[in-house]
Amino acid sequence: xxxxxxxxxxxxxxxxxxxxxxxxxxxxxxxxxxxxxxxxxxxxxxxxxxxxxxxxxxxxxxxxxxxxxxxxxxxxxxxxxxxxxxxxxxxxxxxxxxxxxxxxxxxxxxxxxxxxxxxxxxxxxxxxxx
Amino acid sequence: xxxxxxxxxxxxxxxxxxxxxxxxxxxxxxxxxxxxxxxxxxxxxxxxxxxxxxxxxxxxxxxxxxxxxxxxxxxxxxxxxxxxxxxxxxxxxxxxxxxxxxxxxxxxxxxxxxxxxxxxxxxxxxxxx
Numbered sequence: 713x714x715x716x717x718x719x720x721x722x723x724x725x726x727x728x729x730x731x732x733x734x735x736x737x738x739x740x741x742x743x744x745x746x747x748x749x750x751x752x753x754x755x756x757x758x759x760x761x762x763x764x765x766x767x768x769x770x771x772x773x774x775x776x777x778x779x780x781x782x783x784x785x786x787x788x789x790x791x792x793x794x795x796x797x798x799x800x801x802x803x804x805x806x807x808x809x810x811x812x813x814x815x816x817x818x819x820x821x822x823x824x825x826x827x828x829x830x831x832x833x834x835x836x837x838x839x840x841x842x
Numbered sequence: 843x844x845x846x847x848x849x850x851x852x853x854x855x856x857x858x859x860x861x862x863x864x865x866x867x868x869x870x871x872x873x874x875x876x877x878x879x880x881x882x883x884x885x886x887x888x889x890x891x892x893x894x895x896x897x898x899x900x901x902x903x904x905x906x907x908x909x910x911x912x913x914x915x916x917x918x919x920x921x922x923x924x925x926x927x928x929x930x931x932x933x934x935x936x937x938x939x940x941x942x943x944x945x946x947x948x949x950x951x952x953x954x955x956x957x958x959x960x961x962x963x964x965x966x967x968x969x970x971x
Contacts, residue, residue: 716868720852728844738969
């Protein structure tokens with residue numbers, strides 16, 4: 713019997729501008745490209761600047777959702793593609809989970825300019841072979 | 843204005859079990875779910891086969907008459923050996939199927955696996971609220 717399957721990794725990239733401090737990345741499960749199914753966050757990389765204590769948090773669905781990853785600026789200043797600390801127990805998202813990102817603290821000039829969420833699909837999807 | 847997008851790479855793996863010769867059409871690529879559902883490019887084709895030399899493996903668009911994406915002629919049993927890409931034919935539309943054929947070769951020359959390493963050709967916008 714011949715079988716075919718598709719599996720993959722993908723990046724979800726948030727590029728914030730303006731003064732907003734929380735963002736819900738929706739539409740993940742609506743078909744098109746990734747994921748449309750369960751996926752796991754492998755790495756979160758953040759770029760921005762802010763004072764010590766500036767924190768960028770990635771959660772499931774809402775501000776009350778399980779924390780997937782947190783980056784806290786230790787000394788203040790600019791950071792580029794800095795890895796956030798993952799909470800491994802909360803890295804699996806279902807196809808219908810949205811990604812909620814928030815930023816707080818760090819003073820009035822703190823900014824987030826990019827969040828890269830590196831993901832892998834949790835299973836291989838079967839494809840028809842004829 | 844803030845934006846969000848996805849982009850990604852993925853493998854399409856055809857497994858032939860038991861190993862054999864013949865042709866296979868991998869369909870349903872554009873039906874949603876995981877990638878592609880949109881234009882993608884084949885970056886690498888890796889072939890695994892058994893038996894003596896001379897097995898010819900081809901990857902084409904849609905049918906046996908379709909544009910040749912990758913070709914491989916075995917020198918004996920091998921695992922994950924790269925096929926030669928025809929760069930001009932590596933871009934598939936979301937509705938293109940993938941056609942794989944294997945034939946010829948010496949005693950026991952049979953295809954066991956083809957891995958197509960692909961990358962989506964563009965980033966897909968996601969909604970931010």
